Amino acid sequence: MRVPTIEGMTGEFAAWLRGRTDEELRALVTTRPELITPVPAHLEALAARAATPSAIGRALDRLDRFALAVLETLLVLGGTAEYPRLAETVGRALAPDDAGFDDALRRTVDRLRTLALVYGPDDELRLAPGVDKALEPPAGLGPPAAEAFRHHPPEHLAGILDDLRPYAPAADEEARGTARERLAALLADPAVVERVVAAVSPRARAALEALTWGPATGQVPNARREVRAATARSPMDELLAHGLLAATGADTVTLPREVALALRGGRVHRELRHRPAALDGRRRDPALVDRTAAGQAFTLTRHVEELCEHWGVDPPGVLRSGGLAVRDLRRTAGLLDLPEPDAAFVVEVAYAAGLIGSGGSVEGEWLPTPAYDLWRIKPQADRWALLAAAWLATERAPGLVGDRDDRDRPLNALHPDLRRPAAAEVRTAVLAVLAAAEPGLAAGRDAVLARLDWERPRRRGPYRDRFAEFALREAERLGVTGLGALSGHGRALLAxxxxxxxxxxxxxxxxxxxxxxxxxDLTAVAPGPLTTELGRWLALAADVESKGGATVYRFTETSIRRALDAGQGADELLALLERHSATPVPQPLRYLVADVARRHGRIRVGTASAYVRCDDPAVLDEVMADRRAAPLRLRRIAPTVIISRTARAALVDSLRAMGYAPVAESAEGAVLVSRADARRAEPGAAPRTAPPAAVPEPHVAEAVVRAMRAGDEARSAALRHGEAPEGEPPRSPVATTLAVLQEAIRRGSRVWIGYLDSQGRATSRIVEPARLEGGQLTAYDRTRAAVHRFAVHRITGVSAMSAENDE
Structure with a gap:
């Protein structure tokens, strides 16, 4: 796609920008910040950048349906119109009960001027350069008749004109111009179109009605056939013969724009409102909404904490593709007692917040990061706020977990391909819609999508709708909304x-x-959410048996041994239980702790490949006699020592499975203590988040406008004093050319050069040479107010400027 250049612009738009006040220019660069990245050198450059397709597309994407309809109407009117005519045409499509149109149209036109999508005074409003191409086709209309019949042969057009003669005014029979121009003029007359449409068959009129409001194209076999009204045998033949349809391909026809406008009764849009429809939905008690959302927020933070605690002890591996295996997600869902989609959401939120990352072994494991240790000591509300802010900003789409990519590969949780930059934008837009509703109003899915369609009609599509549904579900799981309505803390998060x-x-x-x-019965009941330290200790010393209003923990031999393996003693365990229990420690629990502690560590396992050591030979006699020990390949080398070729970790696990309580020891004979929080991922790159809106600060916008004004004045002065002398471009030998250029670089003076353009034409340039190397001259071209690189072999000659011209 060819980008408009400064030289190729008409200058009207640039002159209009130059006539804007500084305040109006500041408003422009503030609402369209992409125009000043980087800062244009002058207002001509700003006008050129504003006319590029990418800049126009971004500006149009920000418009609501009414503003877009105003632009489309102006385009249909030929790209220029007086304000009263624009208002009258737009007003035809308004609903009868849509009050306040006049004020809304004035605000919209002023906004379009601020965005530099429309320029000029009210008596001559114009579309900015490039906007017409970005809007095609407008309002579901087909191309103008002159374009639709562009490839029809003259004899075919003559036949159509002949069949239209009975319906044309007498004055038009002697109209001059080409056949295509005369046909376009006839179809532009609504009265002619009405008479022709009334004359065709009902089936032909039904075909026209199907195309009237778009799409304006249809499929017809052999569409380019030449037919006349007298020989028409089908509805399509009738429409083609009278020029009501134009063949644009071998099997494609289109409804010319003038015909569609006549069939629409002069309306550009079928129905139009200057404001969106009111959101509808169920009304909830705001206090109940806040309490429900707070419950969800509390639950989510607990799930994230449980996830990190589990993965710190038993981390899942990282797939080669970079994600989490399906079996690991299923296991995590079981640990958290959640459905797999909800577990995937918890995992993704923790990742977005930087609480988990890949690390560990060579293949990689998903582990908590050091940021988790800082997060878990924060108050509960601060924990949730960090998670919610991370979810709001992340470009990842957790709802896509379980889908398949373009190559039919599954998208796992934590997969790199879950990144979707549009997800964060849609998420923010959905929450903005909910924030616009009154407190307690739970807007339904359809109402939210309808509001998004009105606010950003150019951004609609199947992915947008899916991301909006994801946002609604995830906001409920996260506790940003409750019972479908935005909560008070959700509003505070957005605002x-x-x-x-x-x-x-x-x-x-x-x-x-x-x-x-x-x-x-060896259980402990937590009557509410536990403090972080107590919750971590109970998760170590007991197993969760049930969750709900109160969490029930069960003490078992395995759980007590787990606490002893972490370095705690029996007395310490009992002291902690007495300190944190509102009831006396039951005798069965004391017996359980004492019994496990008595047997714990009597057997020591080290590295031989592995050895087993016990001060009581009778215990080793029992081990050697156990048939289950045969696969361990044990050999007794002393009354209190057994060696094995089995690895130490496997040997410890096997002995525990046989009912013993061994502990691992180091080469020095010290007990190896295993800690639940010993493993952390190394700090890595933070997950990508959506970049913040690049709205320049007021002082930055003011400085940019000043710089462009100064650049504009400097460019104008340079053009006045930098015009090339009259006459043929200079010619000189190569050696002379190089010498003069090097002297100009040394002195910092201007020179007049002759230069062959890409077409081989000699042109004159006034330049200020800066560097000469590698067969290239880098110089400031004063005739074009830009820095250029000139190929030395294309410089025809050089001439020094006089002192008068050099001032």
Missing amino acids: DGPERAAAALAPLLPEPVDHVLLQG
Whole structure:
């Protein structure tokens, strides 16, 4: 696609920009910040950049349906119109009950001027350069008749004109111009079109009605056939013979724009509103919404904490593709007691917040990061705020987990291909729609999608709808919404950031408790959310049996041994239980701790490949006599020592499976303590987030406008004083050319050069040479107000400028 150049522009648009006030230019660069990245050298460059397809596309993507309809109407009117005519044409499509149109249209036109998509005074509004091509086709209309019949042979057009003669005014029979121009003029007359449409068959009129409001194209076999009204045998023949349809391909026909407008009764759009329809949905008690959302927020933070604690002890591996295996996700879902999609969401939120990352072995494991240790000591509300802010900004789409990519490969959780830059934009837009509703209104899916369609009609599509559905579901799981309505802390997150959101959520969360209720059946009941330290210790010393309003933990031989393996003693365990229990420690639990502690560590396992050591030979006699020990290839070398070719870790696990309680020891004979939080991933690159909106600060916008004004004045002065002298471009020998250029570089003076352009034509340039190397001259071209590189072999000659011209 060819980008408009400064030299190729008409200059009208640039002159209009130059006439804008500084305040209006600041508004332009603030609302379209892409135009000043980098800062244009002058206003001509700003006008050229504003006319590029990419810049226009980004500006149009920000428009709502009404603003886009105003631009489309102006395009249909020929790209220029007076304000009253524009208002009258747009107003034809308004619903009868749509009050406030006049004020809305004025605001919209002023906004389009601010965005430099429309320019000129009210008596001559114009589309900015390039906008017409970006809007094609407007409002579902086909091409103008002159373009639609462009490839029809003259004799074919003559036949159509002959069949239209009975319906044309007498004055048009002697109209001059080409056949295509006369046909376009006839179809531009609504009265002619109405008479022709009334004359064709009902089936032909039905075909026209199907194309009237778009799409304007259809499929017809042998569309380029030449037919006349007298010999027409089908509805398509009738329409082709009278020029109501134009063949644009071998099997494609289109409805000319003038015909469609006549059939629409002069309306460009079928129905139009200057404001979106009101959101509808169920009304909820705002206080109930906040409490429900707070419950979801609390649950999610607990799930993230459980995930990191489990993965810190038993991390899953990283797939070669970079994701999490399906079996590991299934296992994680079981540990968290969640469906797999919800577990995948918890994993993705933890990853987005930087709490988990890949590390560990050569193949890689998913482990908590050091950031998790800082996160878990924060208050509960601050934890949630960090997770919510990360979810809001992440470019990843957790809802795609389980889908398949273009090559039919599964998209696993944590897979790199889950990154979708549009996901963050749609997520923010969905929450903005919910924030626009009154507190407690739970807008339904269809209402949200309809509002998004109105606010950003050019960004609609199947992916946008899917991402919007993901956002609604994920916001509920995260606790940003409750019962479908935006919560108070959700509004604070959008409007004021994570700190205010945490402050709004904190009063709604239950206070952590630092005690449990020990029971005689070896269980402990947590009457509420536990403090972080107590929760981690209980997760080490007991197993979760059930969750709900109160979490039930069960003490078992395995769980007590797990705590002893982590370095705690029996007395320490009992002391912790007494300190954190609101009831006395039951005798069965004391017996269990004492029994496991008595047997724990009597057998020591080291490295031979491995050895087993025990101070009681009778215990080793029992081990050697056990048939289950045969695969371990044990050999006794002393009354209290057994060696084995089995690895130490495997030997410890096998002995534990046989009912013993061994511990591993180092080469020095010290007990190896295993800690649940010993493993962490190395800090890595943070997950990618959506870049913040690049809205320049007021002082930056002011400086940019000043710089462009100064550049404009300098360019104008350079053009006045930098015009090439009259006459033929200079010619000189190569040696002379190089010498003069080198002297000009040394003195910093201007020279007049002759230069062959890409077509071989000699042109004159006034340049200020800066560097001469590698067969290239780098110089500031004053005739074009830009730095250029000139090939030395294409310089025909050089002439020094006089002192008068050099001033």
